[in-house]
Amino acid sequence: MSRARLPISSMLMAPPLLAILAFGLAPLIVVVVWSFWSWDPVTYWIKPDLSLAGYAGILEAGRWTVIVSTLIKAFGTALLCLLIAYPTSYAIHFLAGRRLNVILMALITIPFFTSYLIRSFSWRLVLGRTGIINEWLQGIGIIDAPLDWLLFSNFAVIVGLVASYLPFAIFPLLLSMRRVDPTFLAAAQDLGAGFWKSLTTILLPLTKSGIFAGFLFVFVMVVGSSTEVQMLGGAGASIVSVMINDVMRVANYPMAFAISTIVLVVIFGLVLVGNRIFGLASLFEDQSP
Amino acid sequence: MMLREGLANRILLWAITIAGLLVIYAPPLYLLAISFNPALQPGLPNISELSLKWYASLPQETALIGALEQSLIIATATAVLATLMSLLAALAYFELRSRRTAWLLTVILPMFVPGVIQGLALSAVFARTGIKASMLTVIAGHLLWAMPFAFIVILTSFAAVRRSYLVAAADLGADWWHRFFDIILPLIRPGLISAFIFSFLLSLNEFTRAFYLAGRQNTLPVVLFGKMNSGASPVIYAMSGAIFLISVLCVALIALRFLWQGRAGNSARSSG
Numbered sequence: 001m002s003r004a005r006l007p008i009s010s011m012l013m014a015p016p017l018l019a020i021l022a023f024g025l026a027p028l029i030v031v032v033v034w035s036f037w038s039w040d041p042v043t044y045w046i047k048p049d050l051s052l053a054g055y056a057g058i059l060e061a062g063r064w065t066v067i068v069s070t071l072i073k074a075f076g077t078a079l080l081c082l083l084i085a086y087p088t089s090y091a092i093h094f095l096a097g098r099r100l101n102v103i104l105m106a107l108i109t110i111p112f113f114t115s116y117l118i119r120s121f122s123w124r125l126v127l128g129r130t131g132i133i134n135e136w137l138q139g140i141g142i143i144d145a146p147l148d149w150l151l152f153s154n155f156a157v158i159v160g161l162v163a164s165y166l167p168f169a170i171f172p173l174l175l176s177m178r179r180v181d182p183t184f185l186a187a188a189q190d191l192g193a194g195f196w197k198s199l200t201t202i203l204l205p206l207t208k209s210g211i212f213a214g215f216l217f218v219f220v221m222v223v224g225s226s227t228e229v230q231m232l233g234g235a236g237a238s239i240v241s242v243m244i245n246d247v248m249r250v251a252n253y254p255m256a257f258a259i260s261t262i263v264l265v266v267i268f269g270l271v272l273v274g275n276r277i278f279g280l281a282s283l284f285e286d287q288s289p
Numbered sequence: 290m291m292l293r294e295g296l297a298n299r300i301l302l303w304a305i306t307i308a309g310l311l312v313i314y315a316p317p318l319y320l321l322a323i324s325f326n327p328a329l330q331p332g333l334p335n336i337s338e339l340s341l342k343w344y345a346s347l348p349q350e351t352a353l354i355g356a357l358e359q360s361l362i363i364a365t366a367t368a369v370l371a372t373l374m375s376l377l378a379a380l381a382y383f384e385l386r387s388r389r390t391a392w393l394l395t396v397i398l399p400m401f402v403p404g405v406i407q408g409l410a411l412s413a414v415f416a417r418t419g420i421k422a423s424m425l426t427v428i429a430g431h432l433l434w435a436m437p438f439a440f441i442v443i444l445t446s447f448a449a450v451r452r453s454y455l456v457a458a459a460d461l462g463a464d465w466w467h468r469f470f471d472i473i474l475p476l477i478r479p480g481l482i483s484a485f486i487f488s489f490l491l492s493l494n495e496f497t498r499a500f501y502l503a504g505r506q507n508t509l510p511v512v513l514f515g516k517m518n519s520g521a522s523p524v525i526y527a528m529s530g531a532i533f534l535i536s537v538l539c540v541a542l543i544a545l546r547f548l549w550q551g552r553a554g555n556s557a558r559s560s561g
Binding site for chain 2: 008009010012013015016017019020023024026027028030031034045084085087088090091092095099102103104105106107109110111112113114115116117118119121122123125126130132159162163166167170195216217220223224225226227230231240241244245248253256257260263264267268271275280281284
């Protein structure tokens with residue numbers, strides 16, 4: 001039986017594994033290797049001479065500050081999303097009846113599959129000088145002139161990022177809350193524990209894998225995002241993706257590859273550490289008998 | 290299960306939930322409303338002014354329609370491949386006894402590669418190996434983006450497959466193929482349908498990867514992005530509104546099916 005089982009799972013794994021290796025892993029490895037090659041102005045490409053020029057270039061002209069500010073933006077957005085996502089997940093899972101639960105689940109699922117480009121663009125309409133917020137504030141007399149800082153600002157970028165990636169924080173939290181036995185919480189209530197006591201001593205520890213997964217998903221998405229900054233940011237606003245676009249505009253492959261390598265190291269480091277500490281994979285693992 | 294909560298806590302929790310939903314939905318709905326305003330300047334239309342003017346002029350926007358066709362072809366191909374690959378991956382996960390976690394992480398890891406880096410890496414490798422940018426290169430990028438989501442959806446639907454069913458079938462002489470077609474496939478069919486639709490929508494709306502991987506062809510998001518940044522004509526609102534509505538309807542249909550299935554399941558269980 002066990003001998004027959006192995007060929008089946010191996011055969012099943014082969015096509016998706018091949019796709020992941022060919023289109024996912026191999027190109028990334030090549031990019032890491034190429035980030036150490038030299039730029040060849042003759043062929044307008046790179047040549048296999050070992051060089052750290054790509055990495056050195058990051059240290060000049062303030063490029064490293066874009067990486068740092070991107071990571072800070074990602075960290076801040078992820079925290080903001082978690083602060084909204086945790087109560088939302090709690091309400092959806094523990095407070096909503098069945099029908100409302102399904103409706104809310106659908107509402108949370110829809111944004112994954114609609115365009116973040118369209119969402120960023122619509123925020124531009126909402127936050128602009130003639131947008132609904134400025135018009136409403138002027139209409140009720142709070143302000144006399146439109147607030148310029150609402151759009152093309154860091155505020156707009158953060159709002160756009162939270163709006164785009166909030167569902168990525170809610171989804172894993174819902175998954176982890178489903179695994180919390182509700183009788184634990186009911187027992188705590190029967191024994192006199194208040195809401196905050198139950199929250200901090202029972203629910204938060206039990207949902208830590210969901211918390212980390214939500215943080216990680218949003219963090220990764222923000223690090224890789226570009227449309228929110230391009231649509232909503234000020235003239236000088238940048239983020240790693242936009243910087244890579246700029247670098248590629250002058251065909252500086254080694255630097256683009258070097259930036260990509262640094263970002264990948266940060267992200268995969270987070271994934272591996274997170275899985276080790278928080279059991280990220282357990283969120284999705286099979287529970288069927 | 291609904292927990293008993295104090296009224297103040299319940300109000301607070303629901304208020305934050307509603308705020309979150311508003312942040313997600315208010316702007317796209319605002320854009321949708323604007324798309325029914327016949328005026329050139331964006332703004333909310335009066336009820337008496339509601340118009341399908343910009344929707345009616347969509348067919349004449351040849352660049353947008355051409356890009357839409359490209360996107361639909363790419364999205365369909367991506368959905369087929371992603372669903373097939375994810376089905377195989379989920380079956381492999383189901384069959385594996387050890388190293389399940391490693392396999393699961395392997396399949397979902399592409400989700401954690403930023404789109405700009407994946408697009409850049411793939412386009413650089415394709416260019417270096419002489420593969421010209423085309424629909425196929427875009428499909429490769431979108432496939433890797435859609436597969437993790439499709440995999441998770443299908444894996445979730447495997448909760449309906451009980452090993453006792455399969456053991457009983459094996460005892461009665463069914464080989465692996467019969468167990469797959471007669472037991473597993475019917476039980477996970479809702480997951481397959483959802484995975485297909487989700488993959489289609491993810492590909493249709495994907496911008497960053499396509500930006501790097503497309504050649505002379507342009508997908509709809511890439512064309513929309515260009516128009517959005519160059520003093521948009523109102524047609525952009527109609528196209529954006531249409532895409533948003535279609536995406537919402539697809540997911541809503543899946544949710545309705547889930548609701549209906551849940552009710553049918555309950556009645557079957559109570560009668561049994």
